[in-house]
Amino acid sequence: MSSGELPEAxxxxxxxxxxxxxDNVVKRHIYANDAALTLWGAECREEFLARDCSDQSEAVKARTQRILDDTANGEVISERWTFYxxxxPKPTKILASTHYLACGRAVILMEAEALQVDADQARSLEAFRHSPTVIGLFERDGRALFRNPxxxxxxxxxxxxxxxxxxxxSAAEDLLEMAWAGTPSSGLLRAMTLSGERWMHxxxxxxVDPVTxxxxxxxxxxxxxxxxEAELSLAQTAERAENAEARERRLTELSHEMRTPLNTILGFAEILGRSAECPEQADRLERILASGRRLDDLVSGMLADDGTIPVDAPPRAEAEIELHATPAPLRILYADDHENNRMVVTAMLAAMGWECDTVNDGAEAVERVQNGEYDLVLMDxxxxxxxxxDATRAIRSMGGLAAQVPIIALTANTLETQLRRYRAAGxxxxxxxxxxxxxxxxxVVAWGATETAVLMGDRIHQA
Incomplete structure (x- = not known):
């Protein structure tokens, strides 16, 4: 820009x-006197004005915009800059103000004088200005004395x-009050910034103000x-997992408490119904069974599971089993801590002529399998x-034929996550x-057959 275009020049x-x-819009200098050309090491005015200044650091961009904002109403500010x-490096004291061109556009007017600054002081100032930490120096009434970019x-x-x-x-006010009282303090503040809400430590x-x-x-x-946000996400994930575990525990308890008596009612009703000779008695038992099954459906719907789900089902015959046929001899072990459950299952198996030993817990089941030969284990x-x-894991770790015995879960707990645990245990x-x-x-027929049991046992052992 020539002197004719800029009368003040x-x-x-x-x-x-x-x-x-x-000119902060085009990111170029539009005027410089001879002293400025010397300060900037320019060979001539044309070369200096042709320089592209758009490649500025974020700190310089912020500082330049702040000068325009702070001097928009005619103010003049004094600052120390280091030009390169x-x-x-050339440490310089500048007076900066807003100057309006004839066209009305605002540009920055810089007046400078060279300074001899202590090296440590100069480096400290540069570190403050380029630090990503938000730093400000304020008077007691909150007026800003210094703000880094x-x-x-x-x-x-x-x-x-x-x-x-x-x-x-209130948290910010507490920090302020403690600091002015002479106690350095820190805290996590939720700030409203130019980029929106942010958490600021x-x-x-x-x-002491080094100037005054x-x-x-x-x-x-x-x-x-x-x-x-990462910590909150982890906390929410942990809370969801905890809630899911608590829900599974509640469903497991409800399922056990509701289905255990249903097992007794329906089991004995079915056994009595198959041996009832009086039509009236058979009809009443069938009504008990129908009502019990309806209640079982309601319980399954309430607990949100699908009832019987095969864990690793073998091939099964499509035809109904003839309950009065003479079955192959099988020796079965049934582990369950509830006496009524043991009585029902034992009676059902006895109707087929199968021998069934019973135990009260998993530890007894492990001992029996280790010391006896069973074709099948039913496991509560x-x-x-x-x-x-745990009992299944212990049996699978025994080695030998005892570890290969088919184990069938007989339980009120059949949520999908539970079924996966049963499969993983063996x-x-x-x-x-x-x-x-x-x-x-x-x-029992599908898993108790000798060929099927050996085949599945070998497969599990190899896995």
Whole structure:
């Protein structure tokens, strides 16, 4: 821009101190006097004005915009800058103000003088200005004495107005009060920034203003939003997992408490119904069975499970089993801590002529399998001393033929997550309580056959 286009330039050209204009819109200098060209190490005015200044650091961008904001109403500010013409640092004191061109556009007018600054002081100033930590120095009434570019980028222009900056205002006020009382303090503040709500870890302490010698407040913050959100996400995930575990425990308890008596009612009703000779008695028993099955359906719907779900089902015959046929001789072990359950299952198996030993818990089942030869084990899950899952693991770890015996879960707990645990422990199938006689017979025949048991036992052992 020539002197003709810029009438003020005639006076600036005669000054010995460096003077230049910077247009923050196009990111170029539009005027410089000879002293400014010397400061900037420029060979000529044309070369200096042709320089592209768009490749600025974030700190310089923020600082430049702040100057425009702070001087928009005619104010003049004094600051220390370090310029780097040809890579050589030049600490400089500048007076900055807003200058309006004839077209009305605002540019920055810079007047400068070189400074001889202590090396440590110069480096400290540069570190403050380029630090990502939000740093501000404030008077007791909140007026800003100094803000680094990170502070400007975070909160914009203005003084320390806690009510405008922080959503948890009382926490911010406590920090401020403690700091002015002489106690350095820190805390997590929820801040309203130019980028929206952010979590800022903030510290405050009373210091001495190096210019006036009076008290000042050093207020420093770091954005820790990413860490806080990650912690909240982990906490929410843990809470969801805890809630899911608690829900499964409640469903397991309800299922056990409701299906155990249903197993007794339906089991004995079915056994009596098959041997009833009086039509009237048979009709009444069938009504009991129908009502019990309806109640079982309601319980299954309420507990949100699918009842009997095979864990690793073998091939099964499509035809109904003839309950009065003479079955192959099988020796069965049934583990259950509830006496009524043991009586029902034993009676059902006896109707087929099968021998069934019973035990009260998983530890007894492990001992019996280790010392006896069984074709099949029916295993309850919820038992004292050792539950069915742990008992199954113990049996599978024995080695030899005893470890290959088919183990069928007979339980009221048939949620999908529970079925996966049964499979992982080494169970091959699952029958849901209350168990129907036909389903029990079909499962026993399918798994109790010698060829099937050996085949599945070998497969599990190899896995």
């Amino acid at each position: 005639a006076g600036w050209d005669r000054l010995r101190r460096p003077v230049w204009l910077f 013409p040809h890579g050589e 990170a502070a400007y980028n975070t909160f914009g222009p203005g003084d320390l107005h806690l009510d405008k900056r922080y959503l948890n205002l 903030t510290s405050a302490r009373k210091v 010698g009076g008290d000042a407040l050093l207020w420093a913050s770091q954005d820790v939003t990413a860490q806080i 899950i919820q038992m004292p001393n050792m539950d069915g899952v 169970m091959q199938d699952c029958l849901s309580k209350p168990v129907a006689m036909a389903a029990l017979m079909q499962t």
